[in-house]
Amino acid sequence: MSKSKLLTLLALFGSASLLAACAVGPNYAGPPNAAPVSTAAGQFHRAVEADVAAAPPPARWWKALGDPQLDDLIDDALAGSPTVQAARARLLSARAALGESRTKLLPSGGGSLLAVSGDVPTGSFSQLAGGRATQGGSQSINLYSAGFDATWELDIFGGQRRAIEAAADQAGAQAARLDDAQVELAAEVAQAYVDLRDAQARLALAHQEVALERQTLALTYQRRKGGTAADGDVDRVQTELERLQADVPTLQADAQVALDRLALLTGREPGALDVRLAGPGAVPTPPTITPVGDPAGLLRRRPDIRAAERQLAASNAQIGHQVAQYFPTVTLLGDIGFSANNTSDLFRSSSFSALGAPSISWNLFNFPRIAAQVRGAKADRQEAVANYQQAVLSALQDAEGSLTRFGHQRQSVASLALAQGSADRAAVLVQSRYQAGTASLIDVLDAQRQKIDAEQSLARGEAALTNDYIALQKSLGLGWG
Secondary structure (H helix, E strand, O other): OOHHHHHHHHHHHHHHHHHOOOOOOOOOOOOOOOOHHHHHHOOOOOHHHHOOEOOOOOOOHHHHHOOHHHHHHHHHHHHHOHHHHHHHHHHHHHHHHHHHHHHOOOOEEEEEEEEEEEEEEOOOOOOOOOOEEEOOOEEEEEEEEEEEEEEEEEOOOOHHHHHHHHHHHHHHHHHHHHHHHHHHHHHHHHHHHHHHHHHHHHHHHHHHHHHHHHHHHHHHHHHHHOOOOOHHHHHHHHHHHHHHHHHHHHHHHHHHHHHHHHHHHOOOOOOOOOOOOOOOOOOOOOOOOOEOOOHHHHHHHOHHHHHHHHHHHHHHHHHHHHHHHHOOEEEEEEEEEEEEOOHHHOOOHHHEEEEEEEEEEOOHHHHHHHHHHHHHHHHHHHHHHHHHHHHHHHHHHHHHHHHHHHHHHHHHHHHHHHHHHHHHHHHHHHHHHHHHOOOOHHHHHHHHHHHHHHHHHHHHHHHHHHHHHHHHHHHOOOOOO
């Protein structure tokens, strides 16, 4: 190839690069405002009745519960959960696909090396240079060649760049799904831990209640012997004792199930946490002040909304990728090489050859098929818009509902605390009357049992309140990053 031809080919490559400055199809203008009223309000509708603060909430919300064991369990889960590891692998795969898409903007090529040596019948290849006649009517042939070929499909109309844009948006959506997996996991670990501590606390109270009921049964037997109680009184107390004893295995099973669930969530086998968490601990309680931010912050933060927005952007880019098929495809072809009949002459200038040519193809007769693909891509974008709107509305409903449950459960716990206080005072009063001789031991045991019942109810209420707090943090999209 002459120097002038080589310069012409390079100029063609450079001109094609300059032409590839625009991309067909719609440019992404961002998601629609799916909740204009909520975002303009500046606060959640249920924030007042839930008595929460509008300050920005912390990402690691579980620290506010003040339980070091819970902190360690969530850290273990985020580091070792197979669910999170699978989400990370999907993100790596999406990023690899993005890297592969970007390589399609670059030329592709390869090298070759050929060496041929052999004998052929005389006359069949007598015209080949380098042949040497031998006795027996055959001719010796030697041929050596080395070369490099390259092709470059020019992205003049931006179809490939739209595909890269879509791949980047898909990778962004997968990153948001990884964040969402962390949000889900942190909440599940916290809820399983609360269930464990709740079951352990109520199991201890159940044992106390069974012990009291056994004392009551023994006293009832004595009263029957003394003629101050009937057989029906004994049967009534015996029935209550059996009912209370039946609750114990259920609570033991609840505690063991919670332990195994925590083991699974932290990437361990069942039973791996039994020794570590065997000792009972208090149910962690929410802080006095709970910051929740505002709806606009929620929409920016929640991973599922961010994933839906990235899916919308990807579907928008896919439209341009399909529209680009309406236009011609320009490919530049190039080949350089050396060929000779012996290795000493292979890389001489006389053995050099070069070829460069543009190739243009156009799917003129495939326009109906392309039109159908464009319509399909536009329909996919409409679906992505609807999915985004649904994600926004569902997130707001989740947050508002969580605020409502959390606020009302706090009121319920306050009432249960008052009830326990009354039961405690009643138990003290009956104990004083018993010491003064105006109340029986049966009365004391009944008052103690009512006190334990109040403690059981308060324990359940406090566990429900903490679980509602956890659900609120999850609805706010916290726990990732």
